[in-house]
Amino acid sequence: MGGDNNKRKRSESEGGGEEPPPEKKMEILPSMIKNKEKRSAVHAKLKQQKKLEKRKKAKARDAAEKRALELGEEPPAKKIPKTIENTREVDETICKPDDEELFAGNDADEFSSILKREMNPKILITTCRFHSSRGPEFIKELLSVIPNATYYKRGTYDLKKIVEYANKKDFTSLIVVHTNRREPDALLIIGLPSGPTAHFKLSKLVLRKDIKSLFPQEPNFRGRRVVTFHNQRDFIFFRHHRYIFEEKEAKQIESKGKKTKDANGESGPKGKVIARLQECGPRFTLKLISLQHGTFDTKGGEYEWVHKVLDLTFTNQFILYIGVISFCS
Incomplete structure (x- = not known):
């Protein structure tokens, strides 16, 4: 038993044991850089990378929609951005527009005659x-x-x-x-x-x-x-x-020296x-x-x-x- 343990220890020391997990590289954030010039450069680089990735995703999405239209298929569903409203937790105490109890309470309200006009x-x-x-x-x-x-x-x-x-x-x-x-x-x-x-x-x-204000104090409201x-x-x-x-006036877009025209064939800035x-x-x-x-x-x-x-x-x-x-x- 002692010899087996010695062999096992010898094999592990020679590299026969399990390999240690690879160390994760620590992400360097701009806020961790003390030098102002380097921090600004890293921040600008990260901002440019995010901008390019966003543009790349937008082009891929437009290409997928165009391909689906050419094949007569339904375009991929648009992703809904997360907002405070659609991520809000449901509150049971909030009154809904079709709440019968709410409308019944309005009849006994002190301002019911005004609310009913x-x-x-x-x-x-x-x-x-x-x-x-x-x-x-x-x-x-x-x-x-x-x-x-x-x-x-x-x-x-x-x-x-x-x-x-x-x-x-x-x-x-x-x-x-x-x-x-x-x-x-x-x-x-x-x-x-x-x-x-x-x-x-x-x-x-x-x-x-x-x-x-840049406007007169007695305007026509x-x-x-x-x-x-x-x-x-x-x-x-x-x-x-x-x-x-x-x-x-909207900015007039010109391409290769040619002026853009509207539906009536007239050229000029659009309001x-x-x-x-x-x-x-x-x-x-x-x-x-x-x-x-x-x-x-x-x-x-x-x-x-x-x-x-x-x-x-x-x-x-x-x-x-x-x-x-x-x-x-």
């Missing part, structure tokens, strides 16, 4: 008792954004009295702009006649005059503007844009119509602080939820309501 929104906008110079400027721009809105000075009236007055005048919503240290910092939106009441924190306000309420991470980002159409957005303002950010059942009542009011116990269902519900009183024309 049984009544037109009528908005009353006012301020807190002590407002600053930027408060009226902000309200003036809100009046240009929200249709069928009216501004009333607060004066010394109590907010409950204003709610009663708004109900008598058939207003559907009351918006109170609160200011602090000469800056609007909150919005109180009260649904009439029976609530709910939402308290939003307002931040990062930029008025229209502060947004630099008829049919050319859009108001956006974007909900992301419990914040509502408000943006006001107008879209414009421009016609640009290309493009659309782009121009921000008009105001611009601000909202964060929902509380949602109160019924109209405004600080003492005996019932809160459906408050800050740090946020339910996105109510946020999305109020965004939908705000989207109804705004417009996209």
Whole structure:
């Protein structure tokens, strides 16, 4: 037994045993190179290689489609690029368009009459008792954004009295702009006649005059503007844009001294119509602080939820309501 072990050890030492696995070459990344010039050169080389591979794959794909068309076969299926939307995991809590429970809940919603277009929104906008110079400027721009809105000075009236007055005048919503240290910092939106009441924190306000633009400040927005309420991470980002159409001359391609011609046999540059957005303002950010059942009542009011116990269902519900009183024309 000892002799067999010695023979086995001798044969392994002479190369008769198993060969060790080959070592893998370590890939050198541009970020691992300390020298700036060498790092830039390696990065440019890798970028060029990726570009050539992409072009090679595109040519092979076009050739396969052309070959399939010549043979009367179906071209190969196009690969769908991976995006955030098609790779998102299915969430069972997301409501679907054909959800019967969702439509049944809409009938009992506080804004069902507006969502069903049984009544037109009528908005009353006012301020807190002590407002600053930027408060009226902000309200003036809100009046240009929200249709069928009216501004009333607060004066010394109590907010409950204003709610009663708004109900008598058939207003559907009351918006109170609160200011602090000469800056609007909150919005109180009260649904009439029976609530709910939402308290939003307002931040990062930029008025229209502060947004630099090459266009006049009083353009004709008829049919050319859009108001956006974007909900992301419990914040509502408000943006006001107008879209414009421009016609640009397309570059004329010439091959071997011959000018290209269009379908009518005429040569010359072709116009290309493009659309782009121009921000008009105001611009601000909202964060929902509380949602109160019924109209405004600080003492005996019932809160459906408050800050740090946020339910996105109510946020999305109020965004939908705000989207109804705004417009996209």
